[in-house]
Amino acid sequence: MALLEFAALKKRYGPAGEVEVLRGVDLSVEQGEFVAIFGPSGSGKSTLLNVAAGLDTNYEGSAKLCGHELRAMTDRARTELRRTTVGLVFQMFHLVPDWTVEANVALPSLFGPLEKDTAERVRSALDRVGMKDYAKRRPTELSGGQRQRVAVARALFAAPPLMLCDEPTGALDNETGASVLAVFKRVHEETKSAFVVVTHDERVAKMAGRVITLGEGRVARDERKTEG
Numbered sequence: 675m676a677l678l679e680f681a682a683l684k685k686r687y688g689p690a691g692e693v694e695v696l697r698g699v700d701l702s703v704e705q706g707e708f709v710a711i712f713g714p715s716g717s718g719k720s721t722l723l724n725v726a727a728g729l730d731t732n733y734e735g736s737a738k739l740c741g742h743e744l745r746a747m748t749d750r751a752r753t754e755l756r757r758t759t760v761g762l763v764f765q766m767f768h769l770v771p772d773w774t775v776e777a778n779v780a781l782p783s784l785f786g787p788l789e790k791d792t793a794e795r796v797r798s799a800l801d802r803v804g805m806k807d808y809a810k811r812r813p814t815e816l817s818g819g820q821r822q823r824v825a826v827a828r829a830l831f832a833a834p835p836l837m838l839c840d841e842p843t844g845a846l847d848n849e850t851g852a853s854v855l856a857v858f859k860r861v862h863e864e865t866k867s868a869f870v871v872v873t874h875d876e877r878v879a880k881m882a883g884r885v886i887t888l889g890e891g892r893v894a895r896d897e898r899k900t901e902g
């Protein structure tokens with residue numbers, strides 16, 4: 675079963691649905707893939723990730739996460755599916771500034787049953803991104819690259835099979851962006867989580883096993899690299 679499967683996915687905005695942003699996207703993502711998604715600004719990349727994460731269910735066509743049609747689920751079931759299967763990383767980190775790093779990383783635990791091993795999961799996630807010595811700091815005391823690594827640790831908290839990342843290096847300088855991408859590469863190799871990374875960063879195309887370009891509301895190109 676595909677982790678993510680879109681079939682004839684359409685999305686319109688506006689009171690009368692007059693702005694047709696996605697016009698029939700067919701795309702599936704399998705376990706362990708590393709997919710880069712390119713496309714001009716306004717081509718619907720963030721919209722696509724929002725649908726994939728079950729944050730926007732006002733779509734036509736089909737959007738399945740782990741085999742579940744997202745629109746057809748109850749809010750509660752969809753929230754739980756998201757919490758256990760998807761890690762989200764955004765351009766602007768979206769950390770809670772007044773909370774410690776460890777509290778930020780454990781944030782997903784607030785939306786589900788309390789897990790006994792929260793502290794261990796936090797340590798392990800921070801270790802994966804090279805931030806274990808910063809557990810007691812606050813985001814305001816960290817650089818942009820360190821903040822993004824904490825955001826990646828939060829996304830990894832539930833050990834999700836799918837990471838959805840929206841322009842994760844868009845707010846970082848070149849060198850800092852490279853260090854965040856190195857974390858992605860290592861996490862991908864170690865955890866076998868699938869990554870779907872929306873980006874304008876050509877370095878992501880080099881790392882990815884598959885490069886998709888959105889255009890005219892559809893998948894305009896879908897290139898898979900051959901091994902070796």
Ligand SMILES: Nc1ncnc2c1ncn2[C@@H]1O[C@H](COP(=O)(O)OP(=O)(O)O)[C@@H](O)[C@H]1O
Pocket residue numbers: 687688693695713714715716717718719720721722
């Ligand atoms: N909530 C919204 N209401 C109306 N239009 C929107 C909304 N969100 C996005 N759009 C429009 O949909 C198009 C695609 O947006 P988006 O998915 O953010 O593109 P991208 O991430 O590729 O830049 C843009 O034209 C944008 O203005």
Ligand SMILES: [Mg+2]
Pocket residue numbers: 719720721840
């Ligand atoms: Mg966007």
